[in-house]
Amino acid sequence: MIELRGLTKHYGDTVAVDHLTFTVRPGIVTGFLGPNGAGKSTTMRMMLGLDNPTAGTVRIDGKHYRQLKNPLTYVGALLDAKAMHGGRSAANHLLCLAQSNGIPRARVAEVLDLVGLASVAGKRSKGFSLGMGQRLGIAAALLGNPRVLLFDEPVNGLDPEGIHWIRNLMKNLAAQGRTVFVSSHLMSEMALTAEHLVVIGRGRLLADTSMAEFIEQNSRSYVRVRSPERERLLTMLYREGMRVFAGEAGALEVDGVPAERLGELAAAERLVLHELSPQQASLEEAFMQLTAGVVEYHARNGGGPPPTVQGGGPVRSAVPQGAMSRGPAPDGWGTDRQWQRKRS
Numbered sequence: 492m493i494e495l496r497g498l499t500k501h502y503g504d505t506v507a508v509d510h511l512t513f514t515v516r517p518g519i520v521t522g523f524l525g526p527n528g529a530g531k532s533t534t535m536r537m538m539l540g541l542d543n544p545t546a547g548t549v550r551i552d553g554k555h556y557r558q559l560k561n562p563l564t565y566v567g568a569l570l571d572a573k574a575m576h577g578g579r580s581a582a583n584h585l586l587c588l589a590q591s592n593g594i595p596r597a598r599v600a601e602v603l604d605l606v607g608l609a610s611v612a613g614k615r616s617k618g619f620s621l622g623m624g625q626r627l628g629i630a631a632a633l634l635g636n637p638r639v640l641l642f643d644e645p646v647n648g649l650d651p652e653g654i655h656w657i658r659n660l661m662k663n664l665a666a667q668g669r670t671v672f673v674s675s676h677l678m679s680e681m682a683l684t685a686e687h688l689v690v691i692g693r694g695r696l697l698a699d700t701s702m703a704e705f706i707e708q709n710s711r712s713y714v715r716v717r718s719p720e721r722e723r724l725l726t727m728l729y730r731e732g733m734r735v736f737a738g739e740a741g742a743l744e745v746d747g748v749p750a751e752r753l754g755e756l757a758a759a760e761r762l763v764l765h766e767l768s769p770q771q772a773s774l775e776e777a778f779m780q781l782t783a784g785v786v787e788y789h790a791r792n793g794g795g796p797p798p799t800v801q802g803g804g805p806v807r808s809a810v811p812q813g814a815m816s817r818g819p820a821p822d823g824w825g826t827d828r829q830w831q832r833k834r835s
């Protein structure tokens with residue numbers, strides 16, 4: 492278990508981490524999300540005693556990292572895969588770590604085999620590809636068979652097979668009762684791996700919740716409905732007082748009504764439907780929605796006009812009364828103001 496209480500880090504005038512309080516529990520993979528510069532790496536460095544907090548505490552199984560004897564047997568971490576002595580062979584690199592932490596040398600061959608690097612054990616790591624370096628970093632994290640594992644961007648540089656492998660590895664480690672805390676910018680990957688999420692923005696805690704709740708609370712669910720008789724469908728939806736948005740390819744998106752009710756209404760009107768499908772936003776949409784106001788670094792759109800809804804675009808005129816376009820798709824980390832207004 493990892494416990495943070497009021498954890499704070501200032502670099503001069505920059506507040507990198509701002510009174511973070513949360514607990515990372517064993518038995519599940521906890522994802523750590525935040526826009527660039529949110530303070531994720533700084534938080535992880537403080538967990539490992541590599542940076543001193545300005546205020547607050549972080550404890551690993553009740554102890555400060557520096558109080559741990561043979562720390563690699565308590566905590567394994569992959570922070571910066573390139574931060575290793577490139578002149579040493581993979582096996583030697585691990586052997587040095589094992590010797591300084593009282594870990595039997597036989598464990599070196601075991602972890603090299605586990606990460607798929609047994610055949611290059613004698614090769615110098617400076618010749619390694621990014622993906623191989625990442626695997627070696629993971630081998631080092633696993634070396635001491637630790638109860639707590641921290642991974643900062645573990646899938647960086649890995650090929651699809653490697654990504655699949657690390658996803659299963661993290662889930663298996665958690666299933667064995669270990670504490671697994673992982674940061675990633677790959678939302679689709681995080682959605683497949685993590686059960687619980689901690690989200691920060693500008694150093695502050697924005698969410699500490701299960702994946703399912705996070706998506707439900709920070710995104711919109713709706714029903715997509717398509718009919719060859721779109722105008723009749725719209726008239727019916729408006730008559731029923733429903734909130735309707737223009738979707739892709741002539742579809743309509745209806746908020747706050749179950750698909751069953753829409754189907755029954757359409758049947759009563761003898762209205763043909765070509766689609767009636769409940770939709771739930773992705774983790775990426777939920778993340779962008781939550782962090783829209785705390786993004787440190789905004790990308791420009793290349794000076795062009797803002798993007799429109801995929802395949803759709805504003806069709807307000809074709810959608811009378813209660814219906815409206817969802818407007819531009821989120822820009823960079825999300826500026827879908829219309830959506831925000833609608834939700835508030």
Ligand SMILES: Nc1ncnc2c1ncn2[C@@H]1O[C@H](COP(=O)(O)OP(=O)(O)OP(=O)(O)O)[C@@H](O)[C@H]1O
Pocket residue numbers: 502505506507525526527528529530531532533534
């Ligand atoms: N050694 C340092 N000296 C000064 N400022 C720093 C230092 N390390 C981090 N910062 C600043 O602290 C803030 C948080 O940075 P950090 O690297 O922890 O964010 P992050 O969430 O890991 O970002 P990314 O997703 O881009 O890796 C940023 O504003 C960064 O510029």
